[in-house]
Amino acid sequence: MTRIPKINVGLFGLGTVGGSVFQILKDHEHFIAEKIGYPIQITKICELDPKKKQQYELASSILTNKISDILDDPEISIVVELIGDKPIAKEIMLKALSLGKHVVTANKAILAHHGLELYSEAFKHEVDIYFEAAVAGSIPILRTLREGFVSDKIISVQGIINGTSNYILTKMAKEKADFKVALADAQKNGYAEADPTSDIEGIDAACKLSILATMAYGVFIPYDKIYRQGISEITPFDIEMAQKFGFSLKLLAISRKTNQEIDVRVHPTMIPATHLLAHVYGVLNAVMIEGEYMGPSVMMGKGAGGKPTATAVASDIIEIARNISRQVRGIPPLGFKAENIQKAKIKPIEEIESEYYLRFTAVDKPGVFAKIAHVLGHHEISIASVHQEGREEGHEVPIMVLTHRAKEKNVICALKEIDKLPTVAQKTLLIRIERS
Amino acid sequence: MTRIPKINVGLFGLGTVGGSVFQILKDHEHFIAEKIGYPIQITKICELDPKKKQQYELASSILTNKISDILDDPEISIVVELIGDKPIAKEIMLKALSLGKHVVTANKAILAHHGLELYSEAFKHEVDIYFEAAVAGSIPILRTLREGFVSDKIISVQGIINGTSNYILTKMAKEKADFKVALADAQKNGYAEADPTSDIEGIDAACKLSILATMAYGVFIPYDKIYRQGISEITPFDIEMAQKFGFSLKLLAISRKTNQEIDVRVHPTMIPATHLLAHVYGVLNAVMIEGEYMGPSVMMGKGAGGKPTATAVASDIIEIARNISRQVRGIPPLGFKAENIQKAKIKPIEEIESEYYLRFTAVDKPGVFAKIAHVLGHHEISIASVHQEGREEGHEVPIMVLTHRAKEKNVICALKEIDKLPTVAQKTLLIRIERS
Known part of the structure; x- marks a missing residue:
């Protein structure tokens, strides 16, 4: 040599x-x-x-x-x-x-x-x-996908890969702080930039998901094919509701391969308290990989610094x-x-199916929920549970609905209709639920 | 080519x-x-x-x-x-x-x-x-030590690397089941062998720790140099106490390098509820590696099957x-x-320092605890808190003590003395506490 x-x-x-x-x-x-x-x-x-x-x-x-x-x-x-x-x-x-x-x-x-x-x-x-x-x-997650998991076919990748947003959501959950207060705190502590857009709107997470999913499936998944929803519309109330229903609320980057289509998205997500990512708090990052033979596996550590x-x-x-x-x-x-390496076949967000948490803001008067329920039913969205916090006749109140598994395109159509109802005062908040 | x-x-x-x-x-x-x-x-x-x-x-x-x-x-x-x-x-x-x-x-x-x-x-x-x-x-933890973490110096390795014992401890914690009941359940479900010795006495975990620590430090650490304490003496009561004090009880494999000495041991361990391994339940395995530059990092997944x-x-x-x-x-x-590759310099268990949970079993009469406290004090073991469950004058009752950081050799000497006291009815149970 x-x-x-x-x-x-x-x-x-x-x-x-x-x-x-x-x-x-x-x-x-x-x-x-x-x-x-x-x-x-x-x-x-x-x-x-x-x-x-x-x-x-x-x-x-x-x-x-x-x-x-x-x-x-x-x-x-x-x-x-x-x-x-x-x-x-x-x-x-x-x-x-x-x-x-x-x-x-x-x-x-x-x-x-x-x-x-x-x-x-x-x-x-x-x-x-x-x-x-x-x-x-x-976290050496890319090397692990390339070598440690080389023998297995990857089914899904799920990650908490933006420390800033996880810090904000943790603060909102633990202290019932408003989004803006939690963001200001993150900025004060050096966990968020002066312009936090990239972190709180899921742009940073989507860039990382592009790389993770590209590694997982061996096909190039460019950033602009990834669906994104940020966390700025989340309230401490939603987090409390999530907990009430047995969930943790996280900004999750998700990728899943079914047949030859790949589903890639970043959005606030409710996951059961027993989910392997449910206890990842603060600025920690964690990625869960599920393989055909190996089952689920998680890597967790410092994501920045x-x-x-x-x-x-x-x-x-x-x-x-x-x-x-x-x-x-x-x-x-x-x-x-x-x-x-080729370009991937991406499943459009409209084609996915999920369970949903929907927070309607409606004027509290008799028959209002019946109208919402009617539209949901009409679009084949079946209700798993309903919760209305407080009552104030004639005022705007939040009504929370958990749905059974439904088609995203049906949910989009239903919400368009519902948000036009005269008794509905604000744009409805939609949060997807992932069980495993 | x-x-x-x-x-x-x-x-x-x-x-x-x-x-x-x-x-x-x-x-x-x-x-x-x-x-x-x-x-x-x-x-x-x-x-x-x-x-x-x-x-x-x-x-x-x-x-x-x-x-x-x-x-x-x-x-x-x-x-x-x-x-x-x-x-x-x-x-x-x-x-x-x-x-x-x-x-x-x-x-x-x-x-x-x-x-x-x-x-x-x-x-x-x-x-x-x-x-x-x-x-x-x-979990590709060895490959990760060899490649993903190659640039960093490893400070410590901590792992829940025996699924059987973690299943048993989880069952004891969740259902307040006795050790024997939980073991029988593990055997029934195929998670424990007919002869469970290797799993419950930490032999299996010590074999794995030998390999992990050898990889982490690049010096051969043979099985017979590893201190072992099993879980068969743990009661649901100890787990409940742990929770009361804010801890989770796990069979932990631990290795830590200080100066040129390596500390390697497998024993039941109380870790804070905020510890990255505190929420690893059932047959899951998880290993936490701490590096000088990278901080703590955890890998978690199926350990067997x-x-x-x-x-x-x-x-x-x-x-x-x-x-x-x-x-x-x-x-x-x-x-x-x-x-x-050379043989490692192992720190004998007597040389370590730790916080301890001590469960004394003493006859409940005035002055008994004073005697125990006196022996502890005499050996420079400082008490952080004491808890006595129930009172039954003249009967055996458990007395739980949490100590501040103390030298293991002092604790060993003190327990030898205490266990000889006429009012002490059973061998004292010792569980070490790890904060991070």
């Missing part, structure tokens, strides 16, 4: 995650070298923000403002992209792959939108692209380093042979 | 797991071939029991009674050993490795006792031995097949370079 030189890594982006990647590789340098037999070193870092550079003790020779200083360096075999969702990130990755460099990234947004292009480019140039850190921080996320990036770097040293290609990033 | 022939596997043992391995490889034959690019086939099965052979539709040419029919077949590159804890299993594995064949096994007992010999033999002959199925059935366990065996076979096709050795079975 030829002698193994040290593995040189070029890093783009010295933000929270990038900084921690630099730190863990330095801190654990000897430990890693002892484990795998040779050292791994970051030899160049491209970062434009002078403030970020000052946070670490860095030799000036290691720092650069020029992309080409990394991409044109023949000694660098692994490019780590931690810039975030900017077009330049995609350009850098495509260029690195075309130059025969392996890529490690945490860029969920770019993978969710342009993954197919990147995977194809990696395949074409016989290099690898790994992205464990793009989903659920420290520099240090936890850096462990995933560093493990990807080590995997590639091991392959370089053995002079082989890695396992294809999706587990499936790359030339087979 | 040379053309890849199909991969031939020889299987020893057609019991529950062996049968399911045969089934999954047959069921998913095309699926696996599509994923990895070539087929994997079991071409010979060695099984002595004629009844087991009849359960599957097997060509007679595939079946044999002779070990040599597999070991001497040059076409077979992977040997799967699923015989169980018998000396012949070890002999078969050593022989297979020495002949340059890769080995997949689920044999926790043999690995926990003779792992070092097997790993060394694999290293010597440049072949691989994988054993994902030996710990926690369908033919089908779930078979997915782990099959994934190991596929990993080896992928390596054969790429003409490389796999990642060393322990993640660490095999030549570095």
